[in-house]
Amino acid sequence: MSEPIVIQRLTKDFGGFIAVDDLSLTVPRRSFMGFLGPNGAGKTTAIKILTNMLSATSGEALLNGIDVTKDPKAALADVGAVVETPEFYPYLTPNETLAYLGELRGMSKEDIARRSKEVMETVKMTDWADKRIGKFSKGMKQRVAIAQAILHEPTVIILDEPTSGLDPRGMVEVRDILNELKKADYTVFMSSHLLNEVQEVCTDVALINRGKLLRSGSVAELVGAATVRRIEVRTSQQVSGEVLNKVSRLEGISEIRAAGEHQFTFSMEGGDEAQARMLTGIQSLGLNVVSFKESGLALESLYMSLIKESR
Numbered sequence: 328m329s330e331p332i333v334i335q336r337l338t339k340d341f342g343g344f345i346a347v348d349d350l351s352l353t354v355p356r357r358s359f360m361g362f363l364g365p366n367g368a369g370k371t372t373a374i375k376i377l378t379n380m381l382s383a384t385s386g387e388a389l390l391n392g393i394d395v396t397k398d399p400k401a402a403l404a405d406v407g408a409v410v411e412t413p414e415f416y417p418y419l420t421p422n423e424t425l426a427y428l429g430e431l432r433g434m435s436k437e438d439i440a441r442r443s444k445e446v447m448e449t450v451k452m453t454d455w456a457d458k459r460i461g462k463f464s465k466g467m468k469q470r471v472a473i474a475q476a477i478l479h480e481p482t483v484i485i486l487d488e489p490t491s492g493l494d495p496r497g498m499v500e501v502r503d504i505l506n507e508l509k510k511a512d513y514t515v516f517m518s519s520h521l522l523n524e525v526q527e528v529c530t531d532v533a534l535i536n537r538g539k540l541l542r543s544g545s546v547a548e549l550v551g552a553a554t555v556r557r558i559e560v561r562t563s564q565q566v567s568g569e570v571l572n573k574v575s576r577l578e579g580i581s582e583i584r585a586a587g588e589h590q591f592t593f594s595m596e597g598g599d600e601a602q603a604r605m606l607t608g609i610q611s612l613g614l615n616v617v618s619f620k621e622s623g624l625a626l627e628s629l630y631m632s633l634i635k636e637s638r
């Protein structure tokens with residue numbers, strides 16, 4: 328069986344501006360891949376090409392082995408997508424919306440009824456299934472969007488920044504659903520510029536910048552390969568600019584930043600030995616260190632260093 332998503336030498340030229348630049352990428356079956364890159368990196372453009380909302384200048388996008396430009400209907404039959412916050416008819420309820428979309432997709436009445444119930448449960452919106460969408464919060468609309476994407480039982484799901492524009496609670500709710508999807512047998516390809524989100528929910532990651540692929544692989548692999556660590560230090564004293572200045576002069580410290588009154592973070596290379604020496608160095612400056620730990624965001628360090636290199 329072919330891989331669910333294969334992108335080969337994909338390029339999109341917007342009249343002289345190259346938004347996607349010779350991008351090649353394979354999303355393995357049953358992986359949950361984060362498509363990570365800064366604003367303007369070309370994520371949405373690549374996703375729109377994948378979902379046939381935009382045509383490529385050159386290269387190809389295959390879904391389950393079928394070229395999306397040559398046979399979009401067959402290529403997308405097994406794909407569910409949420410690209411940009413979808414607009415729903417405000418006076419329709421989720422159930423009515425799903426019925427309408429299911430019919431458009433050629434589903435039978437029985438299938439629509441059965442699946443509507445299931446997908447509303449998946450996105451934890453059962454109690455809202457017969458309420459008008461017009462009254463819903465952005466987070467609730469996003470959950471309905473995910474419900475419609477999986478209505479026709481696709482195995483491949485493509486999401487463009489599923490938590491963008493949501494408040495912290497909305498983000499957590501959508502992430503919970505993403506984790507549910509991960510437990511099922513889906514292959515998910517999801518763009519994001521939130522490193523913590525990708526590190527939290529994704530098994531694999533592809534990093535892009537300026538339309539070009541910088542690195543791809545499993546999250547564990549990339550995090551393990553990161554040589555630069557981000558360290559978080561909490562102290563009992565107030566962290567003043569003067570203190571930061573002193574610490575920044577220690578050998579091996581870079582990108583030092585205050586993170587609240589009693590906390591700062593910095594980057595350094597090296598494992599336990601080097602970190603132990605650094606801790607001693609910081610204490611010898613007279614700082615009372617309450618905690619000194621590698622922050623979970625190893626991916627952030629890798630990302631930052633790759634983006635810097637690619638400039």
Ligand SMILES: Nc1ncnc2c1ncn2[C@@H]1O[C@H](COP(=O)(O)OP(=O)(O)OP(=O)(O)O)[C@@H](O)[C@H]1O
Nearest residue numbers: 341344346364365366367368369370371372373520
């Ligand atoms: N229709 C268009 N015409 C011209 N330029 C475009 C068009 N669509 C996108 N671009 C440009 O292509 C680049 C990539 O845009 P894209 O929306 O794919 O980035 P992105 O990675 O999704 O960014 P974000 O994180 O902000 O959503 C941007 O510089 C954007 O301005």
Ligand SMILES: [Mg+2]
Nearest residue numbers: 370371372488
């Ligand atoms: Mg985008």
